Amino acid sequence: MMFLNIITPCSRPENLFRISSSINIPRENYRWIVVFDAEQITNTKLIPDNCEYFVHKDPKSIVGNAQRNYALDMITEGHVYFNDDDTLIHPYLWKNVNDLDNHDFISFMQLTKNGKIRLLGNQVGFEKTDSHNFIVDSKIIKDKRWVLDRYQADGIFAGECYKDSKSPLYLPLTLSIYNMLKQ
Numbered sequence: 001m002m003f004l005n006i007i008t009p010c011s012r013p014e015n016l017f018r019i020s021s022s023i024n025i026p027r028e029n030y031r032w033i034v035v036f037d038a039e040q041i042t043n044t045k046l047i048p049d050n051c052e053y054f055v056h057k058d059p060k061s062i063v064g065n066a067q068r069n070y071a072l073d074m075i076t077e078g079h080v081y082f083n084d085d086d087t088l089i090h091p092y093l094w095k096n097v098n099d100l101d102n103h104d105f106i107s108f109m110q111l112t113k114n115g116k117i118r119l120l121g122n123q124v125g126f127e128k129t130d131s132h133n134f135i136v137d138s139k140i141i142k143d144k145r146w147v148l149d150r151y152q153a154d155g156i157f158a159g160e161c162y163k164d165s166k167s168p169l170y171l172p173l174t175l176s177i178y179n180m181l182k183q
Contacts, residue, residue, distance in 0.1 A: 002101040003078035004094075005138065006032045007071040009064025010053075012085045013046040015181050020048035022088035029098070033074060034085075035067035058148065065146040065153050068131075072145060075138050079106075082131040082154070087180040096173055097135060104137035105165035107158075110176040118178050122170050125159035127152055133176040140164045 004025060010016065016034065023032065032051040039057055047053050058066035068082060079101065083089055100106055107121040110133040121133050131154035144160050146153040162168060 001029060002098050004030045004097075004135070005071075005075045005078050005080045006030055006089070007068055007080060007082050008032065008034045008051075008085055009037060009067030009071075010034050010085045011037045011064070012181075013043065015085050016046055016051070017048055018181060019083065019085070019088060020050055022091070023050065024089070024091060025094045025098075029094075031078070033071040035064075035070050037061075037064060037067055061148040063151055063153075065148050065150070069145045069148075072141060075141075077138060079135050079137050080141060081135045084131060084179075086182040087132055087177065090175045090177060092173070093175045096171060096175060100169060101137075103167045103169040104140050105162050105168040106135040106171060107168070108133055108171040108173050108175040110178055111174050112178050113180060113182075117174075119176075120172075122172070124155075124162040124168075126155040129155040129158040130176070130178060132178065134158050134161075136161045136165075140166075 034051045034053045036055045038055050056067055056070040109121045110119040110130055112118045119133055140161050146157050
């Protein structure tokens with residue numbers, strides 16, 4: 001059974017409890033790492049008890065890339081899934097991936113909030129992959145990290161991991177909804 005490290009870079013802590021309630025994974029099968037883009041945490045009442053939380057600020061970073069890298073430095077085993085602070089974990093994600101731990105890269109479809117296909121997930125790389133429509137084994141991440149100052153760093157990172165993948169799997173299923181919590 002898969003162990004999933006969920007990484008959430010955070011500048012919108014008001015969404016954390018909604019994200020927490022979307023995690024329908026048995027507690028022993030995940031670790032949720034939230035990294036605040038801040039110098040310090042001012043309100044711990046917004047932090048659910050099922051996450052580990054940290055602070056990390058880097059002025060060279062945009063859109064949570066330094067926070068993702070900070071969390072990656074703490075992971076030693078299992079698979080990694082990036083869940084931004086403006087989206088929820090899809091209700092069918094876990095039931096479709098929980099026994100796929102023999103695959104080192106898993107990609108899937110992503111919809112917009114209005115139900116239109118945003119990404120098919122069958123191609124991986126620059127401007128073809130979102131942070132939320134792939135799962136990668138930490139063994140192939142190694143020292144790969146997100147480019148700090150690139151908005152498209154998700155596709156770049158995913159492409160680098162995919163190149164080293166030995167057992168990739170594409171699931172032609174919608175298991176991600178883009179920016180679900182964004183106003």
